[in-house]
Amino acid sequence: MTTPAGTVLAPLAARYASWLALPADQTNQVETEPELVRAMPVILRIERDPAPARTPLLEAAAAAAVAVCLDPRAEPEGEWHEPVSAWVAGHIRKVSRRARGAHWQAAQGFPGVTVEVDGASARALVPGLVVETPKEISRLQISGSDLPADEPGAVADGVPVLWLNPAVPLTAGKAAAQVGHASMLLAALLDEPDIKTWAGIGFRCAVRMPTRDQWAALHPGDDPAGAWQNRRVIAVRDAGFTEVTPGTVTVLAQWRA
Template structure:
């Protein structure tokens, strides 16, 4: 068994090679799930705290979601030999799926006891959970609604100069729940690429900073300037830009690039 002190980020290894191979596929290609039993799908649940009287800022909520997703992946318990390692490694080795649900009040408090990590940014809180089969999802999660997570757009300041920025596609409207899942994909990809490039020291510093990042809606010029187009490997090597390409299960067309992740 690998020594956790030697391979702290090895749980991400399966994602490194899959990033390049997935981006190399034609844009319209998506996974064939026609023979898939929905109850056997393994996914990472994410719960967004959206109180009725005092809803969070949309940007803060997405930044909390982005940090929570990678925080649970790189939790101490996911290291080799840890109690969460097998479940996390199995999920990362397969299809990376997430589903965002919303909760408030007692329902939010109830999910805190389930295995996962909660991150707070500003007035927003998100908890990401250990991946699980849909059939095994506890009632505390399954009873929560997926729809109704939309929040009004806000006007955040300029992105932090010392943290990665996750740029949302300006031409692809997404609900807050869908966006939360996409920025969660983005931080996972960033972390795996840093690990693959031997930049574990940078990854460790990011972890110490609680995986802080900025989530912003890109304007057309920023999107065009940063988009890797047909050469994502060069974009990462030269500009430290990665992209999230969606499989098209919900809200967007298969192959849509939803997020550009820019490492700072």
């Protein structure tokens, strides 16, 4: 059987290098008609007390996003295949929303995957047309999803690292969308054995903030193919609709086998 990475995520892998090469002012070109815009809702569980730690919440969001795409239900004969493939074929927009209490529980009733990391939970829903977002989801707030910086421990062996740009401050909501893009791009470029290895640990990711020197050393620059081949690093370049300017590289994802 062909793996989901070879089917649903294939368009993403095919356009990766060309996306990085676009002039900055062309990175935010998406569907001109609002009714055609598709997005994946990413629901962040942010209770008042206790509030989740920022890093585990981002790690949960990254794992949940890729888990939806590599779920058996996203395979060609699966019930999620059509909406997931239609979304991946265009701009992989994500909308992070926060929920607590009964609203968080209500979100569990919509198709998607919930991941918990060290007490922090995020649920990525099957993407769809933004204009058709269920009211139970669309009423969840987008703003107010920031959390204070924390100090995560050492990265476990065999876990990919998603490095946040140290020069670009992001709210937790924006960062959750960006690390979700990173985990998807990483999965799109991996081969089947690596996908199986990653699936075996629940698509666990480590989210970390590098020094500026570390970021510069990892950055693909103008050689994305070489960066992937030699350093197993890919870059997420944002379209610039919220918080950052178009063309900003927000995350570097590094595969560590």
